Amino acid sequence: MARRKSIEIEGITHRSAPIPLGAKVDQLVFSSAIAGMDPASGEIPEDPVKQVELVFRNVERFMEISGGTPADIGRMTVYLQDEQYRDLVNEEWVKMFPDPESRPARHSVVKNLRMGAIVQVEIIAVLP
Numbered sequence: 001m002a003r004r005k006s007i008e009i010e011g012i013t014h015r016s017a018p019i020p021l022g023a024k025v026d027q028l029v030f031s032s033a034i035a036g037m038d039p040a041s042g043e044i045p046e047d048p049v050k051q052v053e054l055v056f057r058n059v060e061r062f063m064e065i066s067g068g069t070p071a072d073i074g075r076m077t078v079y080l081q082d083e084q085y086r087d088l089v090n091e092e093w094v095k096m097f098p099d100p101e102s103r104p105a106r107h108s109v110v111k112n113l114r115m116g117a118i119v120q121v122e123i124i125a126v127l128p
Contacts, residue, residue: 006022007066044117055092059076068127079111
């Protein structure tokens with residue numbers, strides 16, 4: 001049996017690219033870019049608030065499929081299309097990680113994102 005297992009969320013894809021949404025190796029979980037894609041439509045909504053909410057819902061679902069919870073996330077990298085979206089991310093961040101004594105490390109980068117995304121995240125988690 002392979003140590004590495006691909007992780008997918010139904011309705012969330014990298015289109016035609018042969019890339020899984022993430023991978024689990026033993027107790028370590030790594031994501032590819034997780035965007036604010038709506039799993040029901042397979043589209044990224046134009047509304048920035050909705051997009052950021054979906055990113056964090058997709059992270060929750062990703063961790064559930066991986067066998068964990070957001071509490072297992074050790075690091076999150078946030079990619080922003082523009083600095084103006086940082087406050088929206090911070091709102092969802094505090095909802096997901098309300099305890100300031102128990103939040104993952106985080107790094108944010110401003111870069112050009114594709115497919116209408118204004119935010120994407122990558123995570124590294126360690127399962128119990």
